[in-house]
Amino acid sequence: MSHPTAYPQARTVADFTHNLREVGERIEAALQRAGREPGDVRLLPVSKTVDEDRLRLAAAAGRTMFGENKVQEAKRKWRNLSDLDVQWSVIGHLQTNKAKDVAEFAAEFQALDNARAAQALDRRLQTLGRSLDVFVQVNTSGEDSKYGLAPDDVIGFLRTLPNCSALRVRGLMTIAVLSSDVERIRPCFALLRKLRDHARELDVVGRGELSMGMSGDYEVAIEEGATCVRVGQAIFGARATPDSHYWPASQ
Ligand SMILES: *Cc1c(COP(=O)(O)O)cnc(C)c1O
Numbered sequence: 001m002s003h004p005t006a007y008p009q010a011r012t013v014a015d016f017t018h019n020l021r022e023v024g025e026r027i028e029a030a031l032q033r034a035g036r037e038p039g040d041v042r043l044l045p046v047s048k049t050v051d052e053d054r055l056r057l058a059a060a061a062g063r064t065m066f067g068e069n070k071v072q073e074a075k076r077k078w079r080n081l082s083d084l085d086v087q088w089s090v091i092g093h094l095q096t097n098k099a100k101d102v103a104e105f106a107a108e109f110q111a112l113d114n115a116r117a118a119q120a121l122d123r124r125l126q127t128l129g130r131s132l133d134v135f136v137q138v139n140t141s142g143e144d145s146k147y148g149l150a151p152d153d154v155i156g157f158l159r160t161l162p163n164c165s166a167l168r169v170r171g172l173m174t175i176a177v178l179s180s181d182v183e184r185i186r187p188c189f190a191l192l193r194k195l196r197d198h199a200r201e202l203d204v205v206g207r208g209e210l211s212m213g214m215s216g217d218y219e220v221a222i223e224e225g226a227t228c229v230r231v232g233q234a235i236f237g238a239r240a241t242p243d244s245h246y247w248p249a250s251q
Pocket of ligand 1: 046048069091092175213214215216230231232233234246
């Protein structure tokens with residue numbers, strides 16, 4: 001892959017500015033390679049495990065939305081940073097009993113993958129008079145260990161979502177197979193795009209955004225059509241916590 005395996009910790013506003021510029025340049029280069037328009041990708045910085053002090057530095061470097069995998073951690077940061085003008089995207093699996101929290105503070109939820117969670121969120125949002133942007137998570141790697149709907153179930157699920165009128169369906173999200181082999185990663189992204197194209201023909205996926213790509217594979221994702229990349233370590237620095245803490249381990 002084109003990234004070094006060790007990402008240094010960003011500890012100053014200047015570090016964040018530097019990392020954000022570098023990721024931004026790689027994004028633009030990937031867009032150009034793919035023959036896409038400049039600025040066609042949204043960068044979502046993923047701040048899990050990063051404390052509030054460092055998040056303030058990232059905000060000072062110009063970021064206004066952060067992605068968090070765990071609801072409790074996101075809620076704590078939302079509270080502690082309420083003086084800043086930042087929004088929160090929840091990108092991890094939702095237990096139904098946390099729907100109330102997500103409805104309260106999140107601007108976006110990217111890991112919708114079952115009807116119970118959709119209904120619980122919708123009910124809570126209706127009560128609060130809010131709506132929420134959502135992405136439907138798809139398991140494109142075929143690993144049992146991953147969250148997300150099986151590709152064959154996606155269209156049927158999307159067809160039910162108009163019943164949840166507080167949810168604004170924006171598109172699809174996936175986590176590719178964790179591999180350093182691009183030729184194993186790429187088909188996961190291509191599959192998500194194919195599903196999105198089909199869903200668009202049926203008009204069941206809103207704008208049909210594609211949230212795919214992380215620090216190790218966002219350039220490949222952009223070549224395959226990503227409109228949102230979720231990048232943590234390449235912006236904030238390497239995490240000590242293994243990915244298996246956030247989604248069930250895969251080998
Ligand atoms: C942590 C995480 C990311 C970002 O991973 P990095 O390796 O830090 O770029 C992206 N998506 C999800 C769902 C995550 O949990």
